[in-house]
Amino acid sequence: MSFKEEIVKVLNNAGDKEIIVVCDFDGTITTADSDVTMNGMAKFFGYESDFAKDRTALYEEYGKYLTEGDDMTRYKMQNKWWSAQMELFKKHNVAPDSYTNAGGKLNFMLRKDACDMLAFCDKNDIPVFIVSSGLGNMIIPLLAFSGNLSGNMRVIANFVRYDEDKPVSYTPVVTPMNKSAHLALELEPFENYHAVVFGNEQSDLGIIPADLCTTVLIEN
């Protein structure tokens, strides 16, 4: 079934519930062999750049803790690694137009199926929450230039904040393990909803309690 058909099926059984869509970005809206947004800038600047070298050094420090140990340890280490990555944009004074340039040069292919689904949601006023532990500054232009950004969409991801052209701060980090907490805040105004959740990893699908959603695992 296509992304859109999955939503139509849920809509037909929705009763009085409001349908919302929750969707991962990297590997779900983009194809499996696309670049990923969080690693994108290091690749764009080149792996010999100071930015990329700093990032590699940080990964050597944190990487091994991201998948090992108990939940609380991994949760904390993910927060630290994501914060450290976001600090790099400030440290290296990354210009605000870099993300759009990188988005055009790197390999980002959007799945046609996913774009059809986003258009369908826009047309039918279905709220869409893109929830990603990737880089929001890249996600927004990738959606915008492909004509997929719309008013019913909220992008919850990691954003570098700018004052004029200077990177000064970043939004509270979104990691694989804290995605659900970020989304819960956004969903507070919704009272009687059922979500259709799209993701390319099992961990994407646990973002909302199972009784409140229908999950769709996207493979390749």
Ligand SMILES: [Mg+2]
């Ligand atoms: Mg993904």
